Amino acid sequence: MNKVYDLIIIGAGPAGLSAGLYASRAKMDVLILEKENKGGQIVTTSDVANYPGSIRNATGPTLIARMVEQCEEFGTQFEKGTVQKVDFSDDIKKLILSDGKELQAKSVIIATGAYPRKLDVLGEKRLTGKGVSYCATCDADFFTDMEIYCVGGGDSAVEEALFLTKFASKVTIIHRRDELRAAKSIQDKAFKNPKIDFIWNSVIDEIRGDGIVEEMVLKNTQTGEKTIIMADEEFGTFGVFVFVGYIPNTDVFKDQIEVNDKGYIETCDNLKTSKPGVFAAGDIREKSLRQVITAAADGAIAAIQAEKYISSKEY
Protein backbone atom coordinates (compact mmCIF):
# COMPACT_ATOMS: atom_id res chain seq x y z
CA MET A 1 0.00 0.00 0.00
CA ASN A 2 1.16 3.44 -0.91
CA LYS A 3 1.48 6.02 1.82
CA VAL A 4 -1.34 8.57 1.92
CA TYR A 5 -0.25 12.03 3.04
CA ASP A 6 -2.71 14.38 4.71
CA LEU A 7 -1.56 17.09 2.33
CA ILE A 8 0.72 17.40 -0.67
CA ILE A 9 1.76 20.90 -1.66
CA ILE A 10 2.98 21.33 -5.21
CA GLY A 11 5.61 24.08 -5.44
CA ALA A 12 8.09 25.39 -2.85
CA GLY A 13 7.79 29.13 -3.38
CA PRO A 14 6.52 31.48 -0.64
CA ALA A 15 2.93 30.19 -1.03
CA GLY A 16 3.92 26.52 -0.75
CA LEU A 17 6.35 27.09 2.12
CA SER A 18 3.85 29.12 4.08
CA ALA A 19 1.24 26.40 3.53
CA GLY A 20 3.80 23.79 4.67
CA LEU A 21 4.49 25.71 7.84
CA TYR A 22 0.83 26.18 8.78
CA ALA A 23 -0.13 22.60 7.91
CA SER A 24 2.80 21.09 9.81
CA ARG A 25 2.01 23.19 12.84
CA ALA A 26 -1.56 21.85 12.58
CA LYS A 27 0.00 18.38 12.93
CA MET A 28 -0.76 17.31 9.39
CA ASP A 29 1.47 14.85 7.56
CA VAL A 30 2.75 17.17 4.81
CA LEU A 31 4.92 16.80 1.74
CA ILE A 32 6.10 19.69 -0.42
CA LEU A 33 7.01 18.74 -3.97
CA GLU A 34 9.38 20.97 -5.94
CA LYS A 35 10.62 20.36 -9.47
CA GLU A 36 13.74 22.48 -9.32
CA ASN A 37 15.25 24.57 -6.56
CA LYS A 38 13.17 25.74 -3.64
CA GLY A 39 11.98 29.34 -3.66
CA GLY A 40 10.22 30.05 -6.92
CA GLN A 41 10.51 33.40 -8.67
CA ILE A 42 11.58 35.35 -5.60
CA VAL A 43 15.05 33.73 -5.62
CA THR A 44 16.01 35.95 -8.55
CA THR A 45 15.40 39.04 -6.41
CA SER A 46 18.43 40.54 -4.71
CA ASP A 47 16.57 42.82 -2.36
CA VAL A 48 13.24 42.04 -0.72
CA ALA A 49 12.29 45.33 0.87
CA ASN A 50 8.52 45.01 1.05
CA TYR A 51 7.98 41.83 3.04
CA PRO A 52 7.22 43.02 6.56
CA GLY A 53 10.00 42.10 8.97
CA SER A 54 12.55 41.36 6.27
CA ILE A 55 14.99 44.16 6.86
CA ARG A 56 18.53 42.90 7.31
CA ASN A 57 20.12 40.85 4.54
CA ALA A 58 16.75 40.19 3.01
CA THR A 59 17.45 38.74 -0.39
CA GLY A 60 15.10 36.28 -2.11
CA PRO A 61 17.35 33.32 -1.24
CA THR A 62 17.89 34.27 2.43
CA LEU A 63 14.17 34.74 2.97
CA ILE A 64 13.43 31.37 1.34
CA ALA A 65 16.17 29.62 3.35
CA ARG A 66 14.54 30.85 6.56
CA MET A 67 11.10 29.71 5.39
CA VAL A 68 12.46 26.25 4.55
CA GLU A 69 14.19 25.98 7.92
CA GLN A 70 11.01 26.98 9.69
CA CYS A 71 9.01 24.33 7.79
CA GLU A 72 11.54 21.60 8.57
CA GLU A 73 11.50 22.53 12.23
CA PHE A 74 7.82 21.62 12.33
CA GLY A 75 8.24 18.43 10.33
CA THR A 76 7.37 19.38 6.74
CA GLN A 77 8.84 16.84 4.33
CA PHE A 78 10.36 17.84 0.98
CA GLU A 79 10.77 15.88 -2.21
CA LYS A 80 12.20 16.81 -5.60
CA GLY A 81 9.90 15.82 -8.42
CA THR A 82 7.92 17.04 -11.41
CA VAL A 83 4.21 16.33 -11.48
CA GLN A 84 3.22 14.89 -14.84
CA LYS A 85 -0.37 13.82 -14.28
CA VAL A 86 -2.94 14.23 -11.54
CA ASP A 87 -6.21 12.51 -10.67
CA PHE A 88 -8.34 14.56 -8.30
CA SER A 89 -11.59 12.67 -8.93
CA ASP A 90 -11.57 10.51 -5.77
CA ASP A 91 -11.27 11.29 -2.07
CA ILE A 92 -7.67 10.12 -2.28
CA LYS A 93 -5.90 12.38 -4.77
CA LYS A 94 -3.22 10.85 -6.98
CA LEU A 95 -0.12 12.56 -8.38
CA ILE A 96 2.08 10.85 -10.95
CA LEU A 97 5.62 12.17 -11.23
CA SER A 98 7.76 12.29 -14.37
CA ASP A 99 9.84 9.35 -13.10
CA GLY A 100 6.67 7.25 -12.81
CA LYS A 101 6.36 7.44 -9.02
CA GLU A 102 2.82 7.78 -7.67
CA LEU A 103 2.00 9.88 -4.62
CA GLN A 104 -1.30 9.97 -2.74
CA ALA A 105 -2.87 12.56 -0.48
CA LYS A 106 -6.16 13.41 1.17
CA SER A 107 -5.79 17.04 0.10
CA VAL A 108 -3.67 19.02 -2.34
CA ILE A 109 -2.53 22.64 -2.53
CA ILE A 110 -1.47 23.84 -5.96
CA ALA A 111 1.21 26.51 -5.50
CA THR A 112 3.04 26.15 -8.79
CA GLY A 113 3.28 29.87 -9.57
CA ALA A 114 3.99 31.43 -12.91
CA TYR A 115 6.93 31.89 -15.26
CA PRO A 116 7.92 34.86 -17.43
CA ARG A 117 6.13 35.12 -20.76
CA LYS A 118 8.36 35.00 -23.82
CA LEU A 119 8.04 37.29 -26.84
CA ASP A 120 7.74 34.31 -29.17
CA VAL A 121 9.75 35.89 -32.00
CA LEU A 122 12.42 34.53 -34.32
CA GLY A 123 15.85 34.35 -32.69
CA GLU A 124 14.59 34.82 -29.13
CA LYS A 125 15.13 31.27 -27.90
CA ARG A 126 18.48 30.81 -29.66
CA LEU A 127 19.83 34.06 -28.22
CA THR A 128 18.55 33.62 -24.66
CA GLY A 129 21.59 34.02 -22.41
CA LYS A 130 23.35 35.55 -25.41
CA GLY A 131 21.89 39.01 -25.01
CA VAL A 132 18.23 38.11 -24.48
CA SER A 133 17.33 37.96 -20.79
CA TYR A 134 14.34 37.71 -18.46
CA CYS A 135 16.34 38.33 -15.27
CA ALA A 136 17.86 41.74 -14.63
CA THR A 137 19.69 40.81 -11.42
CA CYS A 138 21.27 37.82 -13.17
CA ASP A 139 22.54 39.47 -16.29
CA ALA A 140 22.68 43.24 -15.82
CA ASP A 141 26.41 43.48 -15.20
CA PHE A 142 27.34 41.95 -18.56
CA PHE A 143 25.90 45.09 -20.09
CA THR A 144 27.87 47.61 -18.07
CA ASP A 145 28.34 50.70 -20.30
CA MET A 146 26.40 49.05 -23.11
CA GLU A 147 22.93 49.75 -24.47
CA ILE A 148 19.96 47.82 -23.18
CA TYR A 149 16.48 47.54 -24.66
CA CYS A 150 13.74 46.69 -22.22
CA VAL A 151 10.45 45.29 -23.54
CA GLY A 152 7.14 45.91 -21.77
CA GLY A 153 5.13 48.68 -20.14
CA GLY A 154 3.98 47.24 -16.82
CA ASP A 155 5.36 47.67 -13.29
CA SER A 156 8.05 45.04 -13.62
CA ALA A 157 9.28 46.27 -17.03
CA VAL A 158 9.67 49.86 -15.84
CA GLU A 159 11.12 48.93 -12.43
CA GLU A 160 13.66 46.64 -14.05
CA ALA A 161 14.50 49.35 -16.61
CA LEU A 162 15.25 51.70 -13.70
CA PHE A 163 17.45 49.02 -12.09
CA LEU A 164 19.27 48.48 -15.39
CA THR A 165 20.22 52.17 -15.65
CA LYS A 166 22.76 51.49 -12.87
CA PHE A 167 24.70 49.40 -15.37
CA ALA A 168 23.85 50.39 -18.93
CA SER A 169 24.93 53.51 -20.78
CA LYS A 170 21.34 53.88 -21.94
CA VAL A 171 18.09 51.95 -21.44
CA THR A 172 15.36 52.11 -24.06
CA ILE A 173 11.88 50.90 -23.16
CA ILE A 174 10.05 49.39 -26.10
CA HIS A 175 6.30 49.33 -25.60
CA ARG A 176 3.52 48.18 -27.87
CA ARG A 177 1.24 51.09 -26.90
CA ASP A 178 1.77 54.86 -26.61
CA GLU A 179 1.55 54.95 -22.82
CA LEU A 180 2.84 52.85 -19.94
CA ARG A 181 0.69 50.60 -17.80
CA ALA A 182 3.02 50.85 -14.79
CA ALA A 183 1.99 52.64 -11.57
CA LYS A 184 2.20 56.41 -11.79
CA SER A 185 4.96 56.67 -9.17
CA ILE A 186 7.16 54.26 -11.13
CA GLN A 187 6.40 56.04 -14.42
CA ASP A 188 7.45 59.37 -12.92
CA LYS A 189 10.83 57.96 -11.94
CA ALA A 190 11.33 56.58 -15.44
CA PHE A 191 10.40 59.84 -17.18
CA LYS A 192 12.79 61.74 -14.93
CA ASN A 193 15.69 59.37 -15.47
CA PRO A 194 18.06 60.86 -18.10
CA LYS A 195 19.31 57.39 -19.06
CA ILE A 196 15.86 56.11 -20.04
CA ASP A 197 14.46 56.56 -23.51
CA PHE A 198 11.25 55.23 -25.08
CA ILE A 199 10.19 53.68 -28.35
CA TRP A 200 6.39 53.74 -28.45
CA ASN A 201 3.91 51.67 -30.46
CA SER A 202 6.51 49.07 -31.30
CA VAL A 203 7.20 45.39 -30.87
CA ILE A 204 10.26 43.26 -31.58
CA ASP A 205 9.77 41.29 -34.77
CA GLU A 206 13.05 39.38 -34.90
CA ILE A 207 16.35 39.17 -33.00
CA ARG A 208 19.45 38.32 -35.00
CA GLY A 209 23.07 37.50 -34.32
CA ASP A 210 25.80 34.93 -34.74
CA GLY A 211 26.12 33.44 -31.25
CA ILE A 212 25.24 36.74 -29.54
CA VAL A 213 22.65 39.44 -30.15
CA GLU A 214 23.86 41.73 -32.94
CA GLU A 215 20.72 43.34 -34.30
CA MET A 216 16.95 43.29 -34.05
CA VAL A 217 13.98 44.24 -36.14
CA LEU A 218 11.27 46.44 -34.62
CA LYS A 219 7.78 46.69 -36.04
CA ASN A 220 5.51 49.68 -35.52
CA THR A 221 2.13 48.47 -34.23
CA GLN A 222 0.30 51.35 -35.97
CA THR A 223 1.95 51.53 -39.38
CA GLY A 224 3.58 48.10 -39.69
CA GLU A 225 6.82 49.86 -40.60
CA LYS A 226 9.99 47.95 -39.75
CA THR A 227 13.22 49.40 -38.34
CA ILE A 228 16.51 47.64 -37.73
CA ILE A 229 18.51 48.35 -34.59
CA MET A 230 22.17 47.40 -34.80
CA ALA A 231 24.83 46.98 -32.13
CA ASP A 232 27.48 49.66 -31.96
CA GLU A 233 31.03 48.99 -33.16
CA GLU A 234 32.63 49.15 -29.72
CA PHE A 235 30.81 46.26 -28.04
CA GLY A 236 29.18 44.54 -31.01
CA THR A 237 26.18 43.57 -28.93
CA PHE A 238 23.39 44.93 -26.72
CA GLY A 239 20.95 43.60 -24.16
CA VAL A 240 17.31 42.74 -24.77
CA PHE A 241 15.46 42.37 -21.45
CA VAL A 242 11.92 41.03 -21.70
CA PHE A 243 9.25 41.75 -19.06
CA VAL A 244 5.92 41.12 -20.73
CA GLY A 245 3.98 39.38 -18.01
CA TYR A 246 3.68 35.84 -16.73
CA ILE A 247 2.13 32.51 -17.66
CA PRO A 248 0.62 30.38 -14.88
CA ASN A 249 1.92 26.82 -14.45
CA THR A 250 -1.48 25.14 -14.72
CA ASP A 251 -1.02 22.90 -17.76
CA VAL A 252 -0.97 19.65 -15.75
CA PHE A 253 -4.17 20.53 -13.89
CA LYS A 254 -6.28 21.93 -16.73
CA ASP A 255 -8.29 18.75 -17.34
CA GLN A 256 -8.99 18.27 -13.61
CA ILE A 257 -9.84 21.73 -12.30
CA GLU A 258 -11.29 24.85 -13.84
CA VAL A 259 -8.92 27.60 -14.97
CA ASN A 260 -9.84 30.92 -16.60
CA ASP A 261 -9.02 31.98 -20.17
CA LYS A 262 -5.57 33.18 -19.06
CA GLY A 263 -4.86 29.86 -17.35
CA TYR A 264 -5.15 31.15 -13.78
CA ILE A 265 -7.18 29.29 -11.15
CA GLU A 266 -10.19 31.19 -9.85
CA THR A 267 -10.96 30.40 -6.22
CA CYS A 268 -13.35 31.57 -3.52
CA ASP A 269 -12.08 33.43 -0.45
CA ASN A 270 -11.22 30.08 1.11
CA LEU A 271 -9.00 29.23 -1.87
CA LYS A 272 -11.05 26.21 -2.93
CA THR A 273 -10.78 25.10 -6.56
CA SER A 274 -13.50 23.37 -8.53
CA LYS A 275 -12.50 20.01 -6.99
CA PRO A 276 -13.18 19.29 -3.29
CA GLY A 277 -9.99 18.95 -1.26
CA VAL A 278 -7.89 20.76 -3.86
CA PHE A 279 -6.82 24.32 -3.04
CA ALA A 280 -4.78 26.94 -4.88
CA ALA A 281 -2.31 29.44 -3.40
CA GLY A 282 0.00 32.18 -4.68
CA ASP A 283 0.65 33.51 -8.17
CA ILE A 284 -1.28 30.63 -9.74
CA ARG A 285 -4.55 32.29 -8.63
CA GLU A 286 -6.42 35.00 -10.44
CA LYS A 287 -5.74 37.96 -8.13
CA SER A 288 -4.92 41.63 -8.16
CA LEU A 289 -1.55 41.64 -6.38
CA ARG A 290 1.20 39.08 -6.85
CA GLN A 291 3.77 39.57 -4.09
CA VAL A 292 5.57 37.39 -1.52
CA ILE A 293 3.20 38.59 1.16
CA THR A 294 0.03 37.74 -0.77
CA ALA A 295 1.50 34.34 -1.67
CA ALA A 296 2.37 33.65 1.97
CA ALA A 297 -1.10 34.71 3.10
CA ASP A 298 -2.66 32.37 0.53
CA GLY A 299 -0.50 29.51 1.80
CA ALA A 300 -1.70 29.96 5.35
CA ILE A 301 -5.37 30.12 4.36
CA ALA A 302 -5.12 27.12 2.03
CA ALA A 303 -3.37 25.00 4.68
CA ILE A 304 -6.01 25.72 7.32
CA GLN A 305 -8.79 25.04 4.81
CA ALA A 306 -7.15 21.75 3.85
CA GLU A 307 -7.00 20.79 7.52
CA LYS A 308 -10.71 21.63 7.95
CA TYR A 309 -11.57 19.66 4.84
CA ILE A 310 -9.79 16.54 6.12
CA SER A 311 -11.36 16.78 9.57
CA SER A 312 -14.81 17.07 8.02
CA LYS A 313 -14.23 13.97 5.89
CA GLU A 314 -13.24 11.74 8.85
CA TYR A 315 -10.83 9.52 6.93
Add this chain to the structure above:
Amino acid sequence: MLELNKDTFEEEVLKAEGFVLVDYWSDGCEPCKALMPSIEELSEKYDGKVKFCKLNTTKARRLAISQRVLGLPAILLYKDGEKVGECSKDDATQQNIEAMIEKNL
Protein backbone atom coordinates in the same frame (compact mmCIF):
# COMPACT_ATOMS: atom_id res chain seq x y z
CA MET B 1 35.88 23.18 -7.40
CA LEU B 2 38.67 25.24 -8.83
CA GLU B 3 38.10 28.98 -8.69
CA LEU B 4 39.14 30.64 -11.95
CA ASN B 5 39.91 34.25 -12.75
CA LYS B 6 40.73 36.08 -15.94
CA ASP B 7 44.44 35.33 -15.56
CA THR B 8 44.10 31.57 -15.02
CA PHE B 9 41.22 30.85 -17.40
CA GLU B 10 43.32 30.29 -20.51
CA GLU B 11 45.74 27.91 -18.82
CA GLU B 12 43.14 25.95 -16.87
CA VAL B 13 40.42 25.76 -19.53
CA LEU B 14 41.49 26.63 -23.06
CA LYS B 15 44.91 24.99 -22.85
CA ALA B 16 43.81 22.10 -20.66
CA GLU B 17 43.57 18.53 -21.89
CA GLY B 18 40.46 16.46 -21.25
CA PHE B 19 37.13 17.63 -19.89
CA VAL B 20 36.70 20.91 -18.06
CA LEU B 21 33.36 22.19 -16.81
CA VAL B 22 33.03 25.90 -16.07
CA ASP B 23 30.22 27.26 -13.89
CA TYR B 24 29.81 30.93 -14.86
CA TRP B 25 28.19 32.83 -11.99
CA SER B 26 28.14 36.29 -10.44
CA ASP B 27 27.52 38.01 -7.12
CA GLY B 28 24.15 39.31 -8.28
CA CYS B 29 22.90 36.06 -9.79
CA GLU B 30 20.69 34.38 -7.21
CA PRO B 31 19.69 31.40 -9.41
CA CYS B 32 23.44 30.73 -9.83
CA LYS B 33 23.87 30.48 -6.09
CA ALA B 34 20.83 28.22 -5.83
CA LEU B 35 22.32 25.95 -8.49
CA MET B 36 25.81 25.81 -6.96
CA PRO B 37 25.19 22.90 -4.51
CA SER B 38 24.03 20.74 -7.44
CA ILE B 39 27.26 21.52 -9.29
CA GLU B 40 29.30 20.70 -6.18
CA GLU B 41 27.47 17.37 -6.02
CA LEU B 42 28.27 16.62 -9.66
CA SER B 43 31.92 17.59 -9.12
CA GLU B 44 32.18 14.81 -6.54
CA LYS B 45 30.42 12.33 -8.77
CA TYR B 46 32.70 13.02 -11.75
CA ASP B 47 35.86 13.51 -9.73
CA GLY B 48 38.84 12.45 -11.83
CA LYS B 49 36.86 12.48 -15.10
CA VAL B 50 35.89 16.13 -15.41
CA LYS B 51 37.69 19.11 -13.92
CA PHE B 52 35.06 21.34 -12.28
CA CYS B 53 35.74 25.08 -12.19
CA LYS B 54 33.80 28.23 -11.44
CA LEU B 55 34.26 31.73 -12.77
CA ASN B 56 32.81 34.86 -11.18
CA THR B 57 31.89 36.93 -14.23
CA THR B 58 31.61 40.16 -12.22
CA LYS B 59 35.40 40.35 -12.37
CA ALA B 60 35.76 38.78 -15.81
CA ARG B 61 33.05 40.27 -17.96
CA ARG B 62 35.00 40.57 -21.21
CA LEU B 63 36.30 37.03 -20.79
CA ALA B 64 32.74 35.71 -20.34
CA ILE B 65 31.58 37.60 -23.41
CA SER B 66 34.51 36.19 -25.38
CA GLN B 67 33.09 32.76 -24.51
CA ARG B 68 29.69 33.95 -25.78
CA VAL B 69 28.31 33.96 -22.24
CA LEU B 70 25.94 36.91 -21.78
CA GLY B 71 23.46 35.35 -19.40
CA LEU B 72 23.61 33.43 -16.15
CA PRO B 73 23.60 30.78 -14.93
CA ALA B 74 25.71 29.24 -17.72
CA ILE B 75 27.45 25.89 -17.42
CA LEU B 76 29.86 25.17 -20.26
CA LEU B 77 31.69 21.92 -20.92
CA TYR B 78 35.04 22.01 -22.72
CA LYS B 79 37.08 19.16 -24.16
CA ASP B 80 40.73 19.85 -24.93
CA GLY B 81 39.96 23.57 -24.82
CA GLU B 82 37.01 23.43 -27.22
CA LYS B 83 33.45 24.06 -26.09
CA VAL B 84 31.44 20.84 -26.52
CA GLY B 85 28.28 21.62 -24.56
CA GLU B 86 26.32 24.31 -22.78
CA CYS B 87 23.39 24.49 -20.36
CA SER B 88 22.27 28.00 -19.58
CA LYS B 89 19.33 29.84 -18.07
CA ASP B 90 16.25 27.58 -17.73
CA ASP B 91 18.23 24.66 -19.13
CA ALA B 92 20.80 24.89 -16.36
CA THR B 93 19.35 22.15 -14.14
CA GLN B 94 21.28 19.37 -12.43
CA GLN B 95 19.55 16.82 -14.66
CA ASN B 96 20.43 18.61 -17.90
CA ILE B 97 24.01 19.24 -16.84
CA GLU B 98 24.50 15.61 -15.92
CA ALA B 99 22.99 14.55 -19.27
CA MET B 100 25.40 16.92 -21.06
CA ILE B 101 28.38 15.37 -19.24
CA GLU B 102 27.21 11.80 -19.89
CA LYS B 103 26.68 12.52 -23.59
CA ASN B 104 30.23 13.78 -23.99
CA LEU B 105 32.23 11.47 -21.74
